[in-house]
Amino acid sequence: MHYVDVILPLPLEGTFTYSVPEPMVAQVRMGVRVLVPLGRSKTYTAMAMRLHSEKPEFETRPIIQVIDAEPVLIEQQLRLWQWISTYYMSPIGDVFKAALPAGLKAEENYRPKTVRCVTLPANLRSEQSLHMALTILKRALKQHQTFSTYLELSHWNEIDGETPPAHIAEIACDELQNAANASDAVLRQLIQRNFLELYHREVGRLNTSGEYHPERIQPLSAAQQAAEDSICEQFNEKNVILLHGVTSSGKTEIYIHLIKKAIDEGKQVLYLLPEIALTVQMTRRLQNVFGSRLGIYHSKYSDAERVEIWKKQLSSEPYDVILGARSAVFLPFTRLGLVIVDEEHETSFKQQDPAPRYHARSTAIMLARMYEGAKVLLGTATPSMESYHNACTGKYGYVQLTTRYKDVAMPEIRVVDTKDLYHRKMMRGAFSPDLLEAMRTALRNKKQVLLFQNRRGFAPMVECKVCGWVPKCKNCDVSLTYHRSMNLLTCHYCGYTYPVPKQCPNCESTELLGRGYGTEKIEDRVRELFPEARIARMDLDTTRSAGAYGRIIDDFSCGRTDILIGTQMITKGLDFSGVTVVGILNADTMLNYPDFRAYEQAFQMLSQVSGRAGRRDERGLVILQTKSADLPVIQQVVAGDFQTFAHDLLEERSMFRYPPFYHLVYVYLRHRNEQLVDSAAIEMASRLRQAFADRVLGPDKPAVARVKTESIRKIVIKLEQGINLPLARQCMAEARTQLLQDKRYAAMTVFFDVDPS
Numbered sequence: 001m002h003y004v005d006v007i008l009p010l011p012l013e014g015t016f017t018y019s020v021p022e023p024m025v026a027q028v029r030m031g032v033r034v035l036v037p038l039g040r041s042k043t044y045t046a047m048a049m050r051l052h053s054e055k056p057e058f059e060t061r062p063i064i065q066v067i068d069a070e071p072v073l074i075e076q077q078l079r080l081w082q083w084i085s086t087y088y089m090s091p092i093g094d095v096f097k098a099a100l101p102a103g104l105k106a107e108e109n110y111r112p113k114t115v116r117c118v119t120l121p122a123n124l125r126s127e128q129s130l131h132m133a134l135t136i137l138k139r140a141l142k143q144h145q146t147f148s149t150y151l152e153l154s155h156w157n158e159i160d161g162e163t164p165p166a167h168i169a170e171i172a173c174d175e176l177q178n179a180a181n182a183s184d185a186v187l188r189q190l191i192q193r194n195f196l197e198l199y200h201r202e203v204g205r206l207n208t209s210g211e212y213h214p215e216r217i218q219p220l221s222a223a224q225q226a227a228e229d230s231i232c233e234q235f236n237e238k239n240v241i242l243l244h245g246v247t248s249s250g251k252t253e254i255y256i257h258l259i260k261k262a263i264d265e266g267k268q269v270l271y272l273l274p275e276i277a278l279t280v281q282m283t284r285r286l287q288n289v290f291g292s293r294l295g296i297y298h299s300k301y302s303d304a305e306r307v308e309i310w311k312k313q314l315s316s317e318p319y320d321v322i323l324g325a326r327s328a329v330f331l332p333f334t335r336l337g338l339v340i341v342d343e344e345h346e347t348s349f350k351q352q353d354p355a356p357r358y359h360a361r362s363t364a365i366m367l368a369r370m371y372e373g374a375k376v377l378l379g380t381a382t383p384s385m386e387s388y389h390n391a392c393t394g395k396y397g398y399v400q401l402t403t404r405y406k407d408v409a410m411p412e413i414r415v416v417d418t419k420d421l422y423h424r425k426m427m428r429g430a431f432s433p434d435l436l437e438a439m440r441t442a443l444r445n446k447k448q449v450l451l452f453q454n455r456r457g458f459a460p461m462v463e464c465k466v467c468g469w470v471p472k473c474k475n476c477d478v479s480l481t482y483h484r485s486m487n488l489l490t491c492h493y494c495g496y497t498y499p500v501p502k503q504c505p506n507c508e509s510t511e512l513l514g515r516g517y518g519t520e521k522i523e524d525r526v527r528e529l530f531p532e533a534r535i536a537r538m539d540l541d542t543t544r545s546a547g548a549y550g551r552i553i554d555d556f557s558c559g560r561t562d563i564l565i566g567t568q569m570i571t572k573g574l575d576f577s578g579v580t581v582v583g584i585l586n587a588d589t590m591l592n593y594p595d596f597r598a599y600e601q602a603f604q605m606l607s608q609v610s611g612r613a614g615r616r617d618e619r620g621l622v623i624l625q626t627k628s629a630d631l632p633v634i635q636q637v638v639a640g641d642f643q644t645f646a647h648d649l650l651e652e653r654s655m656f657r658y659p660p661f662y663h664l665v666y667v668y669l670r671h672r673n674e675q676l677v678d679s680a681a682i683e684m685a686s687r688l689r690q691a692f693a694d695r696v697l698g699p700d701k702p703a704v705a706r707v708k709t710e711s712i713r714k715i716v717i718k719l720e721q722g723i724n725l726p727l728a729r730q731c732m733a734e735a736r737t738q739l740l741q742d743k744r745y746a747a748m749t750v751f752f753d754v755d756p757s
């Protein structure tokens with residue numbers, strides 16, 4: 001009799017053993033998927049690990065079916081899963097769930113999917129007929145507005161006579177509805193009345209176009225060449241190198257040279273970016289050179305597309321270069337030679353929820369270790385303390401680029417003390433006179449402006465003018481954000497929405513005020529202040545559909561918009577030639593964030609967003625508005641003095657026992673009953689103290705102590721370098737198991753966040 005150990009796509013530790021009916025034995029191998037029964041009536045797609053003939057002690061059930069003829073998982077991937085599961089203390093079943101695209105986990109085989117799109121009917125494709133259409137629609141306000149939005153997004157509004165604009169964008173129904181805030185009914189009416197035409201676009205079209213154009217690679221400047229030489233030389237001794245190059249020093253150009261080198265040697269390259277917003281420009285830059293040898297992989301791609309890329313990577317003709325966000329570390333690579341982690345300092349490389357809570361930078365380093373001779377390059381203008389420390393101690397190689405390409409000067413950063421200006425009533429809303437002046441000058445000179453505000457929505461808070469009542473989420477311990485376009489209050493933690501109250505439930509006053517500024521309100525004010533300017537906004541709300549990123553970024557790159565307002569999405573990695581002014585509306589939310597990384601992140605974000613200014617010839621100007629102008633970190637950003645900043649911060653981290661000198665593990669407990677979670681947390685902490693003594697801090701209430709109706713407690717464990725980590729993990733896991741054996745805590749969620757960000 002044969003047996004197979006399988007991983008189930010469930011939050012369960014370890015593997016499960018099933019028997020294999022004789023006719024299927026020949027088909028079962030590591031990495032093929034098998035259909036298995038579980039419980040009374042469920043079936044799951046499981047991953048076969050090991051075929052053997054060791055009869056288990058317990059009764060086994062037979063597998064139902066072997067799904068794949070060839071494995072969909074290779075050995076290196078499995079080893080990586082195991083490492084993630086162990087290191088991040090996540091069940092292997094959770095790693096399985098995170099790693100595979102849904103289409104490979106589903107019970108039946110996937111079919112190509114389609115996306116609903118709309119286009120302009122042929123009879124409306126002239127300036128005159130569009131004019132008529134808009135006149136007819138005048139009486140149906142919502143339809144008129146939605147139709148106009150379509151014309152804008154697709155660029156049909158730029159039609160001149162009967163000559164269509166040069167670039168017509170394909171617009172998905174979702175994207176249009178989102179942008180115009182239109183209901184299904186409105187869109188249906190437009191289609192029924194023949195103002196728009198519906199069609200279905202098949203997704204899952206992989207990039208197979210474009211030749212390999214190595215001749216398009218730009219020659220490196222002397223400084224860049226020296227950096228590349230140094231990288232190649234240090235790779236002889238080190239597996240990981242930190243490339244620390246100021247913004248616009250041309251790190252990307254160096255990556256392109258290194259990618260070419262790797263693929264010329266028959267190796268594959270994985271290029272990781274922290275954010276999908278960045279893949280748009282990078283795709284264009286890389287595709288221009290690598291053509292169809294480049295594949296792109298991230299969560300905004302449809303599942304069908306992700307399945308196809310996965311399968312292509314297993315075929316005899318895989319992509320040589322994969323550009324992707326976090327989850328691309330899970331793709332199969334047969335001959336990986338180089339991993340580039342761009343913007344390595346970004347905390348979004350760390351997965352927060354759900355498990356596995358892995359850090360893509362560390363995972364990428366582990367992935368490279370699975371391949372003979374594979375190297376890792378970490379690149380950034382503002383290194384993370386972890387990587388910088390590793391470079392200083394010689395664990396990583398270190399290469400610096402201190403000047404911008406073409407020796408363009410670093411931007412001038414002017415700090416504006418808003419506390420003083422508010423006092424003297426000189427602020428116009430969120431805008432200081434300096435910022436307004438700088439924006440005016442830029443627009444007058446036909447240059448572009450980037451405005452950074454780290455809150456989305458209209459007003460981060462609503463308040464009763466009379467009694468100070470603030471609407472809060474009923475599921476979470478947070479105040480609600482007002483979104484004007486939807487005229488709703490929403491919770492950014494659980495996504496729950498509420499109607500805007502007509503009066504205060506506390507004192508019945510009808511004077512409710514929006515307080516503070518979100519990106520939506522900034523956009524509104526900018527439209528009032530600069531009625532002539534073409535304005536766009538990029539935040540979570542405007543980029544819900546896959547095409548939106550590309551459209552907003554392209555429009556700004558080509559100068560079709562003058563002012564771009566955005567959240568952290570616009571702060572790093574983007575390369576715009578026309579931006580001369582960057583406005584940071586309020587640096588204080590970052591500085592006041594209650595976390596040991598607050599200053600590190602503030603330094604990174606402020607330096608990065610400043611780095612978007614003046615990237616071609618003219619020196620850029622950054623207006624940095626803050627109420628804490630005297631903080632040393634602000635001065636260090638202004639001076640571009642990373643060294644002093646890092647030195648001071650590392651000293652502090654060492655003194656107070658924080659990374660990179662200590663490993664940090666957060667233990668979270670969650671339950672609907674606050675008393676229960678309190679007592680469980682106290683008990684868990686005392687169990688942990690038995691093993692870890694004063695390395696354990698807490699339990700405490702985290703900054704947001706209730707999310708989605710569950711109360712949360714947090715315990716912090718600080719482990720010194722050199723401690724026996726496997727043993728420590730075992731102690732932590734045991735403490736958890738023992739706690740959960742108590743019947744009262746059976747429904748408690750207890751999980752670990754290793755190396756939290």
Ligand SMILES: Nc1ncnc2c1ncn2[C@@H]1O[C@H](COP(=O)(O)OP(=O)(O)OP(=O)(O)O)[C@@H](O)[C@H]1O
Pocket residue numbers: 218219220221224245246247248249250251252253380381405572573574575611615
């Ligand atoms: N050797 C070169 N030849 C031609 N153009 C270059 C060269 N090096 C850099 N550039 C151009 O200079 C600009 C800035 O370079 P790049 O975007 O690579 O900088 P970066 O170091 O990645 O910046 P950031 O950290 O801000 O993302 C780009 O438009 C790039 O095309």
Ligand SMILES: [Zn+2]
Pocket residue numbers: 473474475476491492493494495496708
């Ligand atoms: Zn909520």
